[in-house]
Amino acid sequence: MKTIFATILSISLFAFTLKTEPTKYFTREANITFLSEAPLEKIEGINNQAVSMLDISTGQIEFAVLMKAFEFDRALLQEHFNENYAESDKFPKSNFKGNITNFADVKWAVDGDYSVTVTGKLTMHGVTKDVTAKGKITVKAGAISATSTFNVLMSDFNIVIPTVVKDKVNNSVKIEVISNYKPYLG
16 A cells, blocks of 8 residues: 555656646737828827737637727827727727637747738727738747737728828728747746
């Protein structure tokens, strides 16, 4: 009986000390930038507080963004963004849930840059739309980062641009995403 107990204890301790590689990665500091370039004005909003989770075993990737965390170079732009366009009190956050369609092509344990395609659903302003975007995964010394740039139409998300400002606010907005992930231990 003591031998069986000692064997079970030894196996348990050995299994406990094995180091497993994480499959989930997380950040609370993803950078989301949007850019509207119209004939009379360039408007850029930056949010450095987006939350993202990446599961390298499935290719699933998610983002959540508080709309009021976007910052602008002028306070009036921030006020107009939150009150007139994003309606941040009514629609406080946006999110994306999707998958890296070619995640098996990424050698997660090998340093390098890997081209990826991400497909999923973007919810903004209470509207959910399918989105496909090209991106890049960088693996360097065990750290994982992801970048992507794509365009969305504000009208697809029921964001109305008044005629009076059509030369200052473009319906097509460029979105840039930069995420530096850390292993998720929770």
